[in-house]
Amino acid sequence: MQDLQGLYRIWNEKFRSFSVFAQSHLARVPLGWQDPQGLNEHDAAEDARKSMALFNHHRFALKPNEAAMRAAHEALLAAPVAPSFSKRNATFEGVCMGNRRTCTCNAPFFG
Template sequence: MVLVRRCLPSRKAILVGQNVSKDIEWLGLREGEDFKGVVDLCGVWRTWNPKFKTYSVFSQDHLVRRLLKGQLELSEKHCAEGDSVKSMKLFQLWRELHHEPEKLQREKEKLLEGAPEPSFAKRFPTFEGVCMGNRKTCTCGAPFFG
């Protein structure tokens, strides 16, 4: 934790990731002190689903499969380095599109095509002793949003 804190340009860093608030909590980081802000990919890629009349949120691998077709190799094994590359590619795509609402919406509609594969959290409710926040199998008691 101390190493991560030392590597961050405090009050300047924007943390980017999939459900990044959990990582922030696990690392004991504090907004305004250790970092400036957050871009949670779950939030920026959430998509209105007219079928269910609610927002749908997707796993990082589903986002990669639908939005970055063939640009990245997906692996069954969890890999922090690979996840960070996926996060940055998804963030870069969102940055390119977020000022063009029609283009962004077209990309989001791709996310609703076909059934998503079960997320890592659904396949592995606990990973290395850490609750992955799966609503049905949660062991940590953290609140759920959305």
Template structure:
């Protein structure tokens, strides 16, 4: 299965003060090759028991999402695309943590280029929340994103502190991603650029 062949299975919405507003599970409408359970924490049994149709989930999400909301997250535009939300209609705008230079992108003198850091690494370095190897969860990932965003707001005008945080990102060893540890899992290509076997395009 190609690394782009994915379906929405969990939708979360948290507030600025990190309170969970929604945690919805979506029952897949197509055949599932793998639930990637070690990565997602999801299973057929969970979605069969707690899942709803994507249309139902989106109706609930839109009823709780303020029109003036600013969506914050790592690669949040990809989430918006998956959920087919419309900027200016369903919400006001987005803040993509991956696109903020002092957060997701840091200049690396060693390679004379920007280095991209994912949510887990940034949370490990800045929040002291080391990835224990537990599966991802949309709610906890959203809360981490909000915590990182608020930290950014508090330091963005403090150049010394910004440089300290950037150095910490660069100096801390990266934990191997699931895709690096498992180039394929249960027949599904995980989209590691160096070991991809499915030949599907990369969009980021």
């Protein structure tokens, strides 16, 4: 088992912390993966294909090539990040999506 966010986690000097990215951003930037609906929605089969493509890209293209890894990291940090579903939709089917800035249920946030 491998955590893809761990593989693509990048130290970001600008914020002096690690940056992690959504699967859609990881697939779009280094792989050029286009979301056919343009909605950045989740589909289990599509997510599985993206996961395997990202794992294989890291294993065979980035890990053995430090220059390619550096270029991928720079591209990921430079590319604009699309807003997540929860940021675009404060609620979905009457359920609060738990986004701290758009929360509608007033539930406490921890951590």
